[in-house]
Amino acid sequence: MKKLQEILFHNFGWKVLSLAGAVALWWLVASEPELAGFATVRLEYKNLPDDLEISSEPVGSVTLELQGPSGVLRGVGDGGLQPAVVLDMSDVAAGERTFPISGANVQMPRGVRLVRAIPSEVRFGFDRRMVRDVPVNAKIVGAGKNGYVLEQCVVNPASLRLVGPASRVARIHSVVTDPVDVSTVVGSQEFRVNAYIDDPYVRFETSPQVTVTAVMKKE
Numbered sequence: 001m002k003k004l005q006e007i008l009f010h011n012f013g014w015k016v017l018s019l020a021g022a023v024a025l026w027w028l029v030a031s032e033p034e035l036a037g038f039a040t041v042r043l044e045y046k047n048l049p050d051d052l053e054i055s056s057e058p059v060g061s062v063t064l065e066l067q068g069p070s071g072v073l074r075g076v077g078d079g080g081l082q083p084a085v086v087l088d089m090s091d092v093a094a095g096e097r098t099f100p101i102s103g104a105n106v107q108m109p110r111g112v113r114l115v116r117a118i119p120s121e122v123r124f125g126f127d128r129r130m131v132r133d134v135p136v137n138a139k140i141v142g143a144g145k146n147g148y149v150l151e152q153c154v155v156n157p158a159s160l161r162l163v164g165p166a167s168r169v170a171r172i173h174s175v176v177t178d179p180v181d182v183s184t185v186v187g188s189q190e191f192r193v194n195a196y197i198d199d200p201y202v203r204f205e206t207s208p209q210v211t212v213t214a215v216m217k218k219e
Helices: 002-009 012-030 070-074
Strands: 034-046 052-054 061-069 084-088 095-100 113-118 121-141 148-156 159-165 175-181 188-196 209-218
Touching: 034 070, 052 159, 061 070, 121 148, 121 209, 175 209
Parallel strands: 034 084, 121 175
Antiparallel strands: 034 061, 052 121, 061 113, 095 121, 121 159, 148 209, 175 188, 188 209
16 A cells, blocks of 8 residues: 555656646647638559559549648648548459548548548549550651661660550550651661650550661662
């Protein structure tokens, strides 16, 4: 009993002061007026299966209507209090999937509540990932001068590997380089240029840079 009393009354003044401070802080927070406001946040996702690709135009942001104590709500967006919408895609399959935006996938600061999300749900299209090699075609521009014409054009590497949703990759049979101007070439000349994919959902597995060797001859 004596030891318990010693523990209870050791630094008794500081303990009382700490308790009073905690009560005062609670009272200040509890007595703050409730406010509502809007915050636009990025839409994030996690756990997308490795063999799937998002094949539809993604929703980049969501507007959240929030409610909470004025002091907390005014701090939203500052000091790490930014809300986040995180979608768990671990169980998706090829096809379309709708995700509701609710308290289950919205991370908010303590004391802040979600009133609604605009939009209230988002839909994604998913497709199997495809990897495919396609030939690279050089885009030759300009005409040779003084009777020179293009005799040969060699692209190295001759093909590049594409990665993306299967339905989109399957439609691409070749890629083209940036323009190669041969109007001033006499003999042969090398150009380092990038290849281009005309589909924002398909990407190159490695660097898109190729070397184009243009050989000109006199007619």
